[in-house]
Amino acid sequence: MSSGDGISGCIFLGEELLATTSFDGQVEVWDVASGFRTAHVNAHSSRITGCDVSPDRKLFATVSLDLNLKLWSAQKSTEVASLMNPSPLNCVNFDLEGQLVAVGCWDGAVRLWNWLEQKNVTTLLGHQSSVRSLSFSPCSSMLCSGCLSGEVWLWSVTAAACVGSYHAHRGSTQSLNFLQGGKLLLSAGHDSVVHVWSGGLGQTVAVLGEEKTPILQKQKHARARHRSEDEANALCVAVAGGYAAVGYHGGGIKMFKFKSGEKVWSSEDLPVSMLCLMWMEAKETELLLSGGMDHNLRVWEKQAENPENLVLVGSFGVQKGPILALAQNSTCVASASDDFTIALWLKDTLTSKPWIDPKVMCILRGHNGGVTCLAFSPDGKELLSGGKDQALMMWKINASPPVLSQSISNCHGDWITGCAWTSSAVLSCSSDCKLRMWDIQTGRLLREILSSSSLTTLCCWVRQLCHVAKTYRSGTCLYLCSF
Structure with a gap:
């Protein structure tokens, strides 16, 4: 049983370790097989809003409304780095090499940090509302961000420039994930819709859960659906x-x-x-x-x-x-x-x-x-x-x-x-x-x-x-x- 004030997120650190974050700033690590808690850390002074694990699973990152991005050792649950931001944070994502960390901010900015050097590499500006989701492409050359208004922006990481944007959802874009080596992008929104897009063009490939019923069957059940x-x-x-x-x-x-x-x-x-x-x-x-x-x-x-x-x-x-x-x-x-x-x-x-x-x-x-x-x-x-x-x-x-x-x-x-x-x-x-x-x-x-x-x-x-x-x-x- 967690001692935190409600679970705000969770992520697997390995096959047998699960980390949970809480609304009151706590991080707890659990052994999945035994169900026992292996670590408990008072990580932040406010709600933890996002977490992610590095590709090699040696580190995990947490972000909070207290403005801090923190990195932790997955094995020891000790703090490795702490990086202060000028705005409260909503989400976090590691790049493929695990050296760059992107954070989405209340002020609409996407900030890229080199956590090893503990410096802000660049700040991507363009969103007019709070950034709620992030995803690096598998090659880390592209970064995708989604915001409160439902927009999705595609950024060139090396050029630090926007290469495309489109309106994906009615309501906030809550989750983003590249698929098939970056050829496809999955987005989930507050409007309860999941879209599959072409990875770089923003063209709809599919809407998950969309009915594909034959026309005659649709007509047969139209009245029942209407009721x-x-x-x-x-x-x-x-x-x-x-x-x-x-x-x-x-x-x-x-x-x-x-x-x-x-x-x-x-x-x-x-x-x-x-x-x-x-x-x-x-x-x-x-x-x-x-x-x-x-x-x-x-x-x-x-x-x-x-x-x-x-x-x-x-x-x-x-x-x-x-x-x-x-x-x-x-x-x-x-x-x-x-x-x-x-x-x-x-x-x-x-x-x-x-x-x-x-x-x-x-x-x-x-x-x-x-x-x-x-x-x-x-x-x-x-x-x-x-x-x-x-x-x-x-x-x-x-x-x-x-x-x-x-x-x-x-x-x-x-x-x-x-x-x-x-x-x-x-x-x-x-x-x-x-x-x-x-x-x-x-x-x-x-x-x-x-x-x-x-x-x-x-x-x-x-x-x-x-x-x-x-x-x-x-x-x-x-x-x-x-x-």
């Missing part, structure tokens, strides 16, 4: 005025009558995954706000003459990652992104007629991971946020400019998936199966409820009852718990 489509791909829902708007993976938005379940409208030609929806409180009109995998926010208006029809009013955004959560008070709207930021927008600018592209009021920075949930306090003066960094943060929105008033770190052993306010405390739930209550003033843990499976959403807090969505493989159920 299950809405259930299988639904990502979020917002209910108001007798209608439910549902966001889908790669399928935009559909609207249903709440009581009968009849579909009355769907967005056309919008192959975008919608991750969050919110009906906005506006005068004289009903507006729906959506946040997408393509980093954009969209405002939709329900037509007065036809309430079963939504019209796109406008699309906007400044954040560089998928929009994961939305919240509102009487004057502003908050959008949370996988780029670790929260954007604040004046509600008046989102509901104005005629439509004018809104300007962001403020960008809140503090999280070290994607921001997954938001909740305004009952008086609307404070905003609560939770993220993939397992931290809860409270922001004073009525201050000018808004400021961070409280931060509670290491709240859970996995991503925070939901947050909410009570009259005197805040709540958080997580994929670690725990629902927790925290003191607003001190950040002290007050209560904890352990569930048998992952908790996905804190819906609301009413009269000492907490409404929580709980996920099972067979579906989702809603249950109540009392503090």
Whole structure:
């Protein structure tokens, strides 16, 4: 059993040794045959975000949000080198000879280090968002990098120049790997798609998992697929005025009558995954706000003459990652992104007629991971946020400019998936199966409820009852718990 606060990564150091990294900066080495831990190192002061092993398996490297690239002896688990970077790090990859190490950074840079000489050989600039994946070609002459926006860049290592780029995924490019001696490149993205590309040209060779069913068989099963489509791909829902708007993976938005379940409208030609929806409180009109995998926010208006029809009013955004959560008070709207930021927008600018592209009021920075949930306090003066960094943060929105008033770190052993306010405390739930209550003033843990499976959403807090969505493989159920 690992003593770390959740496993952030793992890599085989040999046939019998496995190294694991944790969210709290620990490295543990395990003997696979016996199951015993052979080494334990407090390697970093923050979350370890990536690891890789050298081609000869004598060394392994770790990178962290604490800015450090560290190299370790695979046999002794002792530190061999430590290299400080100017930006937090996401990923790491050795070249074929094991002398060069590439790191992907928050600031969009790819930095190449000669670890033996402990110097930065070159810095490759071009990505406009955080670099999430790296892969050297087998001959080490090419380096491939993928970023938060889904782009893939190909670099000549010797020339330190970009030789090509293309958009590979809707959402971040999470993993890259050269195949067949560099002839092919495999990419996996946050959009749940795996692509096979020509190694240097960026041409699609295959999409793994793509159906190759004969046409007649496709027609035969088309109706059955259509029936299950809405259930299988639904990502979020917002209910108001007798209608439910549902966001889908790669399928935009559909609207249903709440009581009968009849579909009355769907967005056309919008192959975008919608991750969050919110009906906005506006005068004289009903507006729906959506946040997408393509980093954009969209405002939709329900037509007065036809309430079963939504019209796109406008699309906007400044954040560089998928929009994961939305919240509102009487004057502003908050959008949370996988780029670790929260954007604040004046509600008046989102509901104005005629439509004018809104300007962001403020960008809140503090999280070290994607921001997954938001909740305004009952008086609307404070905003609560939770993220993939397992931290809860409270922001004073009525201050000018808004400021961070409280931060509670290491709240859970996995991503925070939901947050909410009570009259005197805040709540958080997580994929670690725990629902927790925290003191607003001190950040002290007050209560904890352990569930048998992952908790996905804190819906609301009413009269000492907490409404929580709980996920099972067979579906989702809603249950109540009392503090």
